[in-house]
Amino acid sequence: MKRYPIPCGKKTIWLEIPDPIPVQWVESHEMTPVPDVKSAVEDALHHPIHSARLRDLVKPGQTVALIxxxxxxxxxxxxIVPPLLEELKQGGIRKKDITAVVATGTHRPNTPEELREKFGKIVDEISFINHNSYNKEELVSLGTTKSGIPLVFNRTVARADIRISTGVIETHLFAGYSGGVKSIAVGVAGEETIGATHNFQMMQETRLGIVEGNRFRSFLNEATRLLRLHFIVNVVQTGKKEVVKVVAGDPVEAFQEGVKVARNLYEVEIDRPGEIVVSGVSYPKSLDLYQATRAANVVVFGPQPVVTKGGVILIPAPCEDGCGHPGYCDIMKKAQDVDDIIAISREEGFAPGEQKALILARILKQARIVMTDCLLTEETLKGLYLESVPTLQEAFDRELKKNPKARVVLIPDGLLTLPILKEIR
Incomplete structure (x- = not known):
């Protein structure tokens, strides 16, 4: 019997698997963390990619939106933020002219306690506001893209003289990799913009890890040509949240340099798909079902699925905050079946957040999803076409009993690691 550590929120579950069972352990590559994050940020700011230094981009009296x-x-x-503020200070920017805008997208606003936990004493030094994609009084329309996508953004961000963003470069279902200009074109966009880009058609043309030729990424770049993002500071992190790279400078060029590092870290070749796939979720993605089920994305939406047709994906996550965005739950509960969810998406479209219903439906066409160690009731999960078993071990044992010859794939970090079948390479 072998034991494997699988993240589940803030804890680790040890999964026991009999020795004869073929197991592929799929973990992101080893990469040495930077010795000191603050120094790495300062170095990136001092040597920006395809950009002047931030202190030279700003002028005294200008207003700054820090996304x-x-x-x-x-x-x-x-x-990350203090060295940014120091650069702005050296450029003559006063702290009272800086507003930090929390890029919530369609997520809930962050509480004052959460902001203090994340940003520390910075919350006492500059103004912080939560973006609200639904409040039209806080938004401004800047027209449409060439393809007709409405461009609606946070008013504070749009009116600022200078726009800067922080971010993390990691695998993303629509954007290929998150980071770069996504923070402004989605993070502080209005619901009309987000809804028009997170839909059935867009999803047919995107894949995890695919940036080049990505229609969604093309939209991001077009949007920020109309509402310029002047400068970014993005990081690449291990599954343990250790920073291995900091890039700063031009939102497109610096992002591309970061993606090179991210690919070497996250993309892992595997020999074959599995009938049973376990995909772990660490905090804070484990807080709600909306985020936690992203652990199934890497299993199905990479270049090729790494779970066999009719297989099962086991996801251990407590989901203390419940389902997350309620819209997708309402859609799934009203639908007749999984095919009906896909049909609704194709014919009617979804509001922001509701696209999760389509994502889950497409995953469920490939494999079952079983949530374990989850605080949501079995009845709630059943209404979303998801299964529930009290513990990961119990769920695994049940599946192995059904299929004693099952091949197993274990992905401890289901949000970052991108398994790729060797034949695809």
Whole structure:
């Protein structure tokens, strides 16, 4: 019997698997963390990619919108932001002219306690506001893209003289990799913009890890040509949230340099798909079902699925905050079956957040999803076409009993690691 550590929120579950069972352990590559994050940020700011230094981009008296990540993105902004503020100070920018805008997208607003936990004493030094994609009084329309996508953004961000963003570069279902201009074109966009880009058609043309030729990424770049993002500071992190790279400078060029590092870290070749796939979820993505089920994305939406047709994906996550965005739950509960969810998406479209119903439906066409160690009731999960078993061990044992010859794939970090079948390479 072998024991394997699988993250589940803030704890680790040890999964026992009999020795004869073929197991593929799929973990992101080893990469040495930077010795000191603050020094790495300062070095990136002093040597920006395809850009002048930030202090030379600004002028005294200008207003600055500093777009920062919300609580669902775990990166050390308490360490990243102070060097940014120092650069702005050297350029003559006063702290009273800086507003930190939390890029919530369609997520809930962050509480004052969460902001203090994430940003520390910075919350006492500059103004912080939560973006609200639904409040039209806080939004402004800037027209449409060439393809007709409405461009609606946070008013504070749009009116600022200078726009800067922080972010993390990691695998993303629509954007291929998150980071770069996504923080402004989605993070502080209005619901019309987000809804028009997170739909059935867009999803047919995107894949995890695919940036080049990505229609969604093309939209991001077009949007920020109309509402310029002047400068970014992005990080690449291990599954343990250790920073291995900091890039700063031009939002497109610096992002591309970061993606090179991210690919070497996250993309892992495997020999074959499995009938049973376990995909772990660490805090804070484990807080709600909306985020936690992203652990199934890497299993199905990479270049090729790494779970066999009719297989099962086991996801251990407590989901203390419940389902997350309620819209997708309502859609799934009203649908007749999984095919009906896909049909609704194709014919009617979804509001922001509701696209999760389509994502889950497409996954369920490939494999079952079993949530374990989850606080949501079995009845709630059943209404979303998901199964529930009290513990990961119990769920695994049940599946192995059904299929004693099952091949197993274990992905301890189901949010970052991108398994790729060797034949695809």
């Amino acid at each position: 920062v990540t919300d609580i669902t993105r775990q990166l050390p902004e308490e360490t």
